[in-house]
Amino acid sequence: MSRTPLELVCPAGTPGALRAAVDAGADVVYLGFRDETNARNFPGLNFSRPELRDGLAYAHERGCRIYVAVNTFATAGNPGPWHRAVDDAAELGADALILADIGLLDYARRRHPETRRHLSVQASASNPTAIAYYHETFGVQRVVLPRVLTVTEIARLNAQIPVETEVFAFGGMCVMAEGRCALSAYATGRSPNMNGVCSPASHVRYEQGVGGMVSRLGRFTINEFPDGEPAGYPTLCKGRFVTGGCAGYLFEEPTSLDASAVLSELMAAGVRALKIEGRQRGRAYIAEVVAAFRRAVDAAARGDPVPPLGLGGMTEGLRKTTGAYTKTWR
Amino acid sequence: MTPAAKLTLGPVLYNWPAEVKRDFYFRIADEAAVDVVYLGEVVCSKRSSFFGPYVPEVAERLARAGKDVVHSTLALIMNEREMETVRALAAAPDLRVEANDISGAALLAGRPHVIGPFVNVYNEGTLEVLVRGGADRIVLPCELPVGSLEVLGRAAGGAELELQVFGRLPLALSARCYHARAHDVHKDGCRYVCEEDPDGMALETLDGDGFLAVNGTQTLSHTLCCLLRELEALRDLGIGCFRLWPQSVDMVAVAGIFRGVLDGRDDPAEAEARLGELVDIAPFSNGFYHGREGAVLVAGGTFSPAG
Amino acid sequence: MSLSPVLLAGFVLRPLPPVLLQPALDLAMSLMRRRHSDVFERLDTLENASFLIDPVDLPFCFALRLGPPAPRLSAVGTADDMESPSAALRGPLLVLIRLLEGRMDGDAAFFSRDLAVEGDMEAVLTLRNAVDSGGIDLAEDLLSLFGPLNGPARRALGVAEALFARAERDLETVRAAFVAPVEGRCDTQTARLRDLEDNLADLRTRMPRANVSGTRAAKHGAARL
Structure with missing residues (x-):
């Protein structure tokens, strides 16, 4: 029996990477502006406003959506850059904002109620009560789950919340709860x-x-x-x-998350979207990983077994793990 | 001018044996110059059952000694059982509760409560939302620099602001237990090996430099935050509550040293020297306050590497 | 961009005094700056950074200096010939080319130890991200020299022609120098070499046409003058 495929949410740190992701079969590309308003504020990376405008056009022409991450916490006394990031993303027509800061969620809800708001993994919302709070207070429609939950816990969570969930499927992995690490x-x-x-x-x-x-x-x-x-x-x-x-390696070996082995289980657990980490990675990574997960997601939707993805060369330390999705990881 | 500064004692973060913890709090009740005492397991739900039975007795003794008792919730809540412990605290109308996860704040909405340092309050926008929800005291994240503290101090309105001024810096939380991992046991069958390290398990670099301290699923700094010399400036910025995190040292004496400086009786530099003699488990740091790496100790515009 | 001359260098691999490479390197830089201005825009923050680019299988290195008046690339004999670069990148020529063209992920090359980096990592990341953003395709970029000719390309034509003319002969030198040792171990690299050969064959077949149109364009240009 075929089911709705999981939405494939893919990273882009540059316009070249964005095109690579769209061409490789991404349903959504997520990205950030070239400043401290997003969690991949790396040198030479990310998008100017005109680049976002062009990227939106490129993606939308091909049936692909763009989510803009404004997922750091605004500096006290200087919320300007964060507010402008939210304003510009909304006004340029981003399909959703990915936010973590409570003050910024409040701002986005008041100023751009029509723009979808997703809760970033940086908000570390790991239980139904927290998620309900973000939904009821700020109209959040999707939550990116922290990489701390097992598949069983995710299934139980999905049964109790009124919003969609998105989980990480591949790439770099925080072993600490995101947004709670200094x-x-x-x-x-x-x-x-x-x-x-x-x-x-x-x-x-x-x-x-x-x-x-x-x-x-x-x-x-x-x-x-x-x-x-x-x-x-x-x-x-x-x-x-x-x-x-x-x-x-007390905390974690150099390794990357690869959830392809539990893709069908994540689907059965009611997850709506899969996220690939790696806005800091090159076009070659984006093209290869996105294409592999496109095949995997489509296979899972048909009810077929997920084929081996062959992404070993892309992983940190050339190793991979299913991370917190499997309880033994803890 | 500014109201009297409060000295607070944060919840014990480490897995001290329940009786040790009970006796520790009895002594705090009887002798320590602190105004507020936070109780409760913040780090690992598996530990909760040990000290739980002693909580009513300890809370009562502290209250009788004139301390404000606040019950702290878990910081990372991942399952129904953990959520239930928060719900139970929130459901008791006469308890004062510190929410260390936004779920706690949600359950406490509409009645006065404390927002703990594990909820991300970085700016005035967030502060306002939480105060609107009933928070009357907000314990700020340890990594905030003085510039942010200044802005938040102005924005707090009627709410009190609290900041850590002593103890290891709580840097990170995880689903994974590093104590169990270090001892090569599963988290589910961990044998509570974290009990062996009353100030956390030392973690050094390959060069042998002290770096971090591991406390089960929590990671803390090797250095001990010490903001004795910054206390006066903090008060001027509108910070009214100063948190001491318990370490396995003479916390009554530690509280006495901070009280002396807060009351204007003692010179901060001399007090810091005395504190250094009393507390020898690790060097001091104050880098976060000064907008630097948290590990360093900045002294009078210069800094020296600690650790 | 910074590494494109590596490819050019591949064409002229026979031991040459580095100074003889300079015209080709200048050509490559001006070509890249024209065709990939977005890459250079992303490099703006680096100001005075300099990079030592060391193809470990070539007998010389490259020095990339971003400082004003314009970014400049030059060949140096050994790593020691470059005074305190901000950072150094070392790897086999093919790895460097694939990184330049965005055909290989820099982090993956680093994880597998095919790429070694030293020095100012912020500068390295900026360079990597800028290059990766650009959609550089060396064959396409070089072919652009033979498109509708404008001033700089026309002046460069002589140099480029000379380079391409030697390409076939030098390709064997490339193979001998660094591909052969890893050929058995790494099929993808040989496949990539075949790509290179194909590209060159393609170039060769298109050269006469390009030349013709080039001549025509030059004539038109002359007529206008």
Whole structure:
């Protein structure tokens, strides 16, 4: 029996990536402006207003939608950039805003009631009561679930809430509850919540040591990769540290989420949309990952088994995990 | 001028044995110069059952000693059982509750409550929404710089603002238990190994630098936040409540040192030196207040790396 | 953009003093700046950054300096010949070309250790993101030289022609220099090489036409003068 396919929500950090995602079969492309108003505020990345306008035209002509992430927390005393991001995205015709900040949700509801509001994963809404609050108070119509729930918990949650849910399917993975992590700020002074960056490039150093490549963040050593061993991002939670006299990956190995193995279960759990992480990744990643998940999502909708996606080369540390979707991960 | 500053004691974040915790609070009730005491398990729902039976007794003793008792909710709520603990607190009309997840704030809407530091309040827009919902005290996230504190202080209106001034910085929460992972046991059969580390499990870099502290599903800083020298400025900005997070040190003495500075009796720099002698588990830091990396200690416009 | 001369260099791979590459590198930069202005716009924030680009299988490196008056690319003998670059990127030539063209994901190349980076990571990321945004296609970009000719392209034509004329011969040098050792191990790379060969074959077949139209355009230009 065929069912409505899961909506495939794909990342873009540049206009080139946006076109690659649309061409590869994305239902939706999500993106952010080139500033601190979104959680991938990386150098040389993201969209100007004219680029968003062109991107919207390109996507809409091809039956694809655009969601704009304004998902950092506005700076006290300087809400201007965040308000302008919401205003411009709404006025240019974005199909939805992805928001996390309560003050900004309130602003968007008052100023642009007609524009769909989605709750960003950065809001960390992990239970029915929290989700109901965002729905009732700010008219949120979809929630991107934090990467802390098992498939069983997601199914139970979906039965209790009046809004759609979107879950992460592939890519980089926070092991901490999103929007509730100041590790990067502790080591670098630059914060995911306030600056839209985690373990920012400006504070990363790679050095070739005798034993291999050493990565440092601020003044802290994050990892050392022996020559030939696959590497990962210099994010704190994927670093190698010493506890109880043993060095290891206490938080998480360098690895990427790959939920393709539980796609049918997520569908059965009532999930509406799948999100691919990676606005910071290149066009090649976007094209390959989006095309693979297009096939997977269509197979799952037909009731067929999801074929192997062959995306191993795209993963961090060349490893993948089903993450919190499987209870043993905890 | 500004109303009298309150000194508060945040909930014990670590898994101290229930009797140890009970005795700790009895001593706080009898001796500590704090005005408000927060009780409750914030980090891991699996621990709740141990101290739960002692809560009424402890709360009563604290109240009798003149402390305002606030019941803190879990910060990360992922299942029905955890939600139920929040609902139970919210359903008791005579309890004062600190919501550490927005779900708690939703359940407490319309009656006075505290918003805990695990709810993201970064700006005046959010502050206003929460105050409208009945929050009369908001404990701000630890990473806010002084510029944000200043704006929020002006925007708070009638609500009180609270900020951590002592203790390890609560940096992150997770569904995953790192204590269990470090001991190679499953979270479901964790044997409560986190009990072994009353200030969290030390986590060092490969170079042997102290970096973080692990407390079950929570990650904290290695350094201890200390804002003794910033207290006066904070009061001027409109921050009225100052939180001490319990560590396994003489918290009565710690409270005494902060009280002395708040009351204008003691010199902040001298007080900091005394605190340093009393608390030797890790160096101090104050970087977040100064808009820097949280790990550093900024002193008089310069800074020195801590840790 | 920054790496496009790597391809040009591939065409002239026989040991050459780096200085002889300079006209080709200048040509490549002016071509990229014209065809991919959006890439350079994204590089604006970098101001004075400089990059050492080290194709580990070539006998020399490239120095990319973004500072005013205009971004400039030059060849240097070894990494030590470039004074304190902001950052260094090292990898096999084919990896660098594929990154440049957006055919390979930079993070994936880094995870697999095919790409090594050192120095100012903010500058590296800015460069990577800018290049990836651009939709650079070297064959297309080079072919554009033979399109409706404008001033700079016409002046460059002589250089480019010379390069293409040597292409076939030099391709074998490319293979010998760096593809052969990894051929057995990495089929995708050989496939990519075949792509390159196809592109070149394609170029060769289109060259005469381009030349003809070029001549015609030049004549028209002359007539207007």
